[in-house]
Amino acid sequence: MPDVVIPDKPAFKAGEVCELAQIQPYVLRSWESEFPDLGLSKTPGGPRIYRRADVERVLRIRELVFTEGLTLSGVRRRFEAEQPPAPDDLFTLAAELQAAEAANARPVTGRGAPAREVAAPVVASAPEPVVSEEARLKLAKVKQDMRSLLDLLGPPGATPPPAPARRSRRA
Structure with a gap:
């Protein structure tokens, strides 16, 4: 899929996401059912809103499904494997x-030179994270x-x- 330029704005409507990803609205809705965290919840009487990260994720799903031939469950497993x-x-x-x-x-003295370190007793502890x-x-x-x-x-x-x-x- 050629590089898609996502407009610099914080939120997108479903129609805009479909246009950017070149997919039909029913496809986007089916992806929402498979990935519940995709998009922000619909407000009563209002449209579903998508963040920039959601648009990027839709584009990634599209690439994995249409280019690599993965199923939606395969895409989910790929996302889980990629997620730290x-x-x-x-x-x-x-x-x-x-x-x-x-x-x-490090402790520092008034002139900026490192202070002398006093030998501390060795205590067995877990390594610093x-x-x-x-x-x-x-x-x-x-x-x-x-x-x-x-x-x-x-x-x-x-x-x-x-x-x-x-x-x-x-x-």
Whole structure:
């Protein structure tokens, strides 16, 4: 499949995804049933929305089905094999990052020369976890998203704005 240029926008409608991937809407719907995490859930009365990552995934599914001849269950198995194991949760990832940073930190004296290290007793422990750059970037993105949410909520203790008054329909 020739390289498809995905427009630079955050969300796409189903028709746009079908046009980009050159597939029929019923094909996209069948793929949604096989891959439930494909696209965002439909809002009541609204269209199904797809993120850029969803569009990229649809294009990958199309390539695997039409070019390599895989079935949808074969595509699912391929995705599972390509997916690296995720950390249990965000707290585990944060602990791994802190441990890696602590292992890389060295005590420094006032002039910038390394301080003399005192021999510590040898304690048998598990090796320090190695944290990939990808994990660091994911955590930084989550941290940025959390700060954005906190900014939207306002300072702690602030009262939320009052809800708009409702009009009655009495004649």
